[in-house]
Amino acid sequence: MALLQISEPGGAPDPHQRRIAVGIDLGTTHSLVAAVRNGVAECLPDESGRVILPSAVRYLPDGRRTIGFDALAEVAIDPVNTIVSVKRFMGRGLADIGERATLPYDFVEGEGMLQLQTVGGAKSPVEVSADILATLRFRAEDTFDDELFGAVITVPAYFDEAQRQATKAAAQLAGINVLRLISEPTAAAIAYGLENGSEGLYAVYDLGGGTFDISLLRLTQGVFEVVATGGDSALGGDDLDAALAEWALVQVSLSAESAQDKRAVLVAARAAKEKLSGADHATLACPLSGGELSVKVHREQLVACAKPLVERTLAAVRKVLRDAKVDRSEVNGVVMVGGSTRMPMVQAAVAEYFGKVPLTNLNPDEVVALGAAIQAHALAGNAGADELLLLDVIPLSLGLETMGELVERIIPRNSTIPTARAQEFTTFKDGQTAMSIHVLQGEREVVKDCRSLARFELRGIPPMVAGAAKVRVSFAVDADGLLSVSAREQVSGVEASISVKPSFGLSDEQIAKMLTDSFNTAEQDMSERGLRESKVEAERMLLATRSALAADGDLLSEADRESIEALLAALDLGREGSDRHAIDAAVEALANGTEAFAAERMNRGIRQALAGRRVEEV
Amino acid sequence: MRGVVPRLKSPGRAGAIAGPPPNSRAMKLDSDDFELFGLPRRFELDRGELDSIWRALQAQVHPDRFASEGAAGQRIAMQWAVRVNEAYRRLKDEVQRAAYLCELQDCPIQAEDNTTMPPAFLHQQMEWREALDEADSGAQVEAIARQVAAHRGAALEQLRTTLDVAHDFAAAAQQVRALMFVERFAQQVDQQLEALEP
Numbered sequence: 001m002a003l004l005q006i007s008e009p010g011g012a013p014d015p016h017q018r019r020i021a022v023g024i025d026l027g028t029t030h031s032l033v034a035a036v037r038n039g040v041a042e043c044l045p046d047e048s049g050r051v052i053l054p055s056a057v058r059y060l061p062d063g064r065r066t067i068g069f070d071a072l073a074e075v076a077i078d079p080v081n082t083i084v085s086v087k088r089f090m091g092r093g094l095a096d097i098g099e100r101a102t103l104p105y106d107f108v109e110g111e112g113m114l115q116l117q118t119v120g121g122a123k124s125p126v127e128v129s130a131d132i133l134a135t136l137r138f139r140a141e142d143t144f145d146d147e148l149f150g151a152v153i154t155v156p157a158y159f160d161e162a163q164r165q166a167t168k169a170a171a172q173l174a175g176i177n178v179l180r181l182i183s184e185p186t187a188a189a190i191a192y193g194l195e196n197g198s199e200g201l202y203a204v205y206d207l208g209g210g211t212f213d214i215s216l217l218r219l220t221q222g223v224f225e226v227v228a229t230g231g232d233s234a235l236g237g238d239d240l241d242a243a244l245a246e247w248a249l250v251q252v253s254l255s256a257e258s259a260q261d262k263r264a265v266l267v268a269a270r271a272a273k274e275k276l277s278g279a280d281h282a283t284l285a286c287p288l289s290g291g292e293l294s295v296k297v298h299r300e301q302l303v304a305c306a307k308p309l310v311e312r313t314l315a316a317v318r319k320v321l322r323d324a325k326v327d328r329s330e331v332n333g334v335v336m337v338g339g340s341t342r343m344p345m346v347q348a349a350v351a352e353y354f355g356k357v358p359l360t361n362l363n364p365d366e367v368v369a370l371g372a373a374i375q376a377h378a379l380a381g382n383a384g385a386d387e388l389l390l391l392d393v394i395p396l397s398l399g400l401e402t403m404g405e406l407v408e409r410i411i412p413r414n415s416t417i418p419t420a421r422a423q424e425f426t427t428f429k430d431g432q433t434a435m436s437i438h439v440l441q442g443e444r445e446v447v448k449d450c451r452s453l454a455r456f457e458l459r460g461i462p463p464m465v466a467g468a469a470k471v472r473v474s475f476a477v478d479a480d481g482l483l484s485v486s487a488r489e490q491v492s493g494v495e496a497s498i499s500v501k502p503s504f505g506l507s508d509e510q511i512a513k514m515l516t517d518s519f520n521t522a523e524q525d526m527s528e529r530g531l532r533e534s535k536v537e538a539e540r541m542l543l544a545t546r547s548a549l550a551a552d553g554d555l556l557s558e559a560d561r562e563s564i565e566a567l568l569a570a571l572d573l574g575r576e577g578s579d580r581h582a583i584d585a586a587v588e589a590l591a592n593g594t595e596a597f598a599a600e601r602m603n604r605g606i607r608q609a610l611a612g613r614r615v616e617e618v
Numbered sequence: 619m620r621g622v623v624p625r626l627k628s629p630g631r632a633g634a635i636a637g638p639p640p641n642s643r644a645m646k647l648d649s650d651d652f653e654l655f656g657l658p659r660r661f662e663l664d665r666g667e668l669d670s671i672w673r674a675l676q677a678q679v680h681p682d683r684f685a686s687e688g689a690a691g692q693r694i695a696m697q698w699a700v701r702v703n704e705a706y707r708r709l710k711d712e713v714q715r716a717a718y719l720c721e722l723q724d725c726p727i728q729a730e731d732n733t734t735m736p737p738a739f740l741h742q743q744m745e746w747r748e749a750l751d752e753a754d755s756g757a758q759v760e761a762i763a764r765q766v767a768a769h770r771g772a773a774l775e776q777l778r779t780t781l782d783v784a785h786d787f788a789a790a791a792q793q794v795r796a797l798m799f800v801e802r803f804a805q806q807v808d809q810q811l812e813a814l815e816p
Binding site for chain 2: 180220223225319322378379389390391415416417418419420421476478479
């Protein structure tokens with residue numbers, strides 16, 4: 001059958017040179033590998049015929065390990081050494097993992113990222129992920145009896161720099177050549193786009209166990225353009241299980257206190273939920289330490305529990321439509337991804353909102369890996385490379401810290417990548433010879449609310465008056481969404497640059513919170529920004545006036561000088577407060593009070609300039 | 619290596635610029651945005667055509683087209699893809715496109731140095747701002763948003779005449795500066811709408 005490849009347009013002429021490229025969905029709970037075979041993308045099964053590989057690794061003494069179903073079966077007997085859901089730790093520091101106390105792992109701080117202490121030694125999340133990826137690599141190589149040329153690996157649309165870097169590092173550790181990291185919803189659309197021959201604007205609604213992603217993509221003549229992406233990284237089917245469990249306990253006045261009881265109710269709730277996708281009622285039942293729980297659940301009850309969750313997903317959908325400046329009626333189709341989209345009421349709510357029935361004909365668990373496989377096949381130059389092009393965007397804005405701990409946005413979110421942008425900055429003080437460049441990611445206006453990605457310093461700027469230096473800071477984001485930043489002082493030519501490899505990234509919860517906050521507190525942000533701007537202006541004014549006094553104070557009478565000094569003192573005192581209007585008023589008073597002095601200085605400056613010119617002309 | 623330099627299909631429109639048709643020469647990274655996209659240097663522009671040229675260009679220069687061709691090919695492709703995205707971003711935004719046209723004609727916008735506006739315009743801005751401060755329902759804010767959008771549409775039409783008919787770039791620069799105020803206000807209206815969203 002492999003001979004068929006010869007006739008594919010753009011394919012390698014020699015069948016022995018055909019490159020084996022796969023798509024890998026490296027998921028939180030499970031992972032899959034898929035490849036295009038005979039022109040069709042399909043998930044590759046293990047020797048037992050299972051396509052899903054649970055994302056679980058158990059470490060044993062003497063360097064041995066079990067991976068996948070075998071490891072998952074052992075999680076209860078050896079929780080400390082059996083790592084599950086490691087994706088949540090990718091690119092994270094210890095401080096980022098808030099629920100550390102509730103997890104059975106022995107966390108240690110590692111270099112740039114946390115590590116997990118096991119009987120097999122300390123393991124970083126990158127190593128654990130690499131073990132999962134290597135298993136999938138071997139599965140693919142066994143399937144094709146050939147070496148792997150490369151892989152496309154999917155990441156959540158919200159993955160930031162640190163998480164993308166960590167994912168890439170894990171693949172390299174597993175001996176996999178990464179052709180490209182692509183976002184999960186994009187991969188899903190690729191799978192649907194090609195199979196259904198669709199054109200137009202598509203929404204990808206991805207509701208998993210713990211996260212919700214929404215992306216808008218435009219498909220035109222084989223070009224996949226991500227128009228906008230958004231979501232809520234702390235919202236998923238697990239929340240519905242919790243809501244249903246809570247409701248059931250209230251019905252029979254029971255409570256689940258111990259960890260085992262909590263787990264048991266959640267498992268029972270999940271089973272009832274899944275049953276209700278097909279049946280009208282189910283029984284939510286499990287033994288608890290306080291007695292037997294058995295509650296009959298009608299589908300309507302599940303719908304009631306799911307309503308607020310579905311409403312939250314639709315709020316995120318509205319936000320993305322606004323970002324993209326499109327109306328919901330312009331969306332040609334909706335692609336459903338993630339196990340939670342199997343629920344009829346989710347499908348019904350999405351259908352009602354968009355006014356069309358969502359696409360559900362591909363398996364929602366497999367669709368991401370399938371799309372990644374199609375993209376990998378194209379990138380490896382096998383076939384279809386001329387028909388398929390993916391134009392992706394960055395999920396979060398990138399910017400710099402400026403005076404007053406404000407964030408100057410350089411590349412706004414949803415910019416198509418690769419992209420590069422430059423902006424000029426200047427010095428704040430006379431004679432300033434160094435500039436600290438602080439790179440940030442996020443949507444908020446103030447530094448403390450954004451994620452710090454990297455810092456570096458530009459040194460050796462020749463001493464100049466404040467505002468004379470021209471420092472051009474350039475941001476470049478490559479096609480994988482990875483950032484590098486450089487700074488150059490234009491007059492002297494001094495340069496500094498950094499590839500952003502942050503020691504830790506944003507937690508999903510933090511991203512969700514940052515995004516939510518930036519929407520809900522836009523007004524508060526603006527007033528906070530206003531106060532900071534006033535403070536910066538006050539400081540600028542103080543510095544400028546003092547240096548003017550030092551240079552040209554001889555122009556002033558004793559009385560005039562005293563009155564300016566008084567205004568300076570008033571402003572110096574006032575700028576410590578939090579009343580923006582008082583600061584503005586003090587700045588205004590100083591500006592008015594120094595007007596005549598400024599005119600005198602201007603005259604002196606013009607005289608000197610003219611004098612200088614005459615000298616030159618002679 | 620396949621051709622990194624994109625060669626464009628002629629857009630087939632009555633050219634407003636003199637010179638050889640776009641497909642007869644190789645593009646350079648420092649070609650202006652209009653040259654790069656093979657579009658006449660004017661304000662009026664068919665968004666659908668711009669989008670399809672952008673996709674055609676990206677299909678030629680995107681690093682994915684050179685995924686298996688090593689670091690040097692990737693670097694060059696990256697430079698081109700970045701340049702094409704930069705031009706696209708500028709051309710698709712009416713105000714940025716107008717500002718760019720003014721700059722190409724040596725009439726820079728200098729939005730930061732030149733904030734003098736006609737009193738009538740400033741008066742209107744103040745009225746809008748007051749209305750926005752007082753608005754406390756989504757419907758009221760949406761009404762302001764509609765007003766601003768209508769004003770913006772009219773201003774863009776006027777700008778088109780100034781640029782494409784009168785070729786008065788100094789006057790256009792002034793209109794662009796005014797539109798920048800309008801856009802900033804429109805952003806605040808959007809933020810307010812988002813804040814009111816449940």
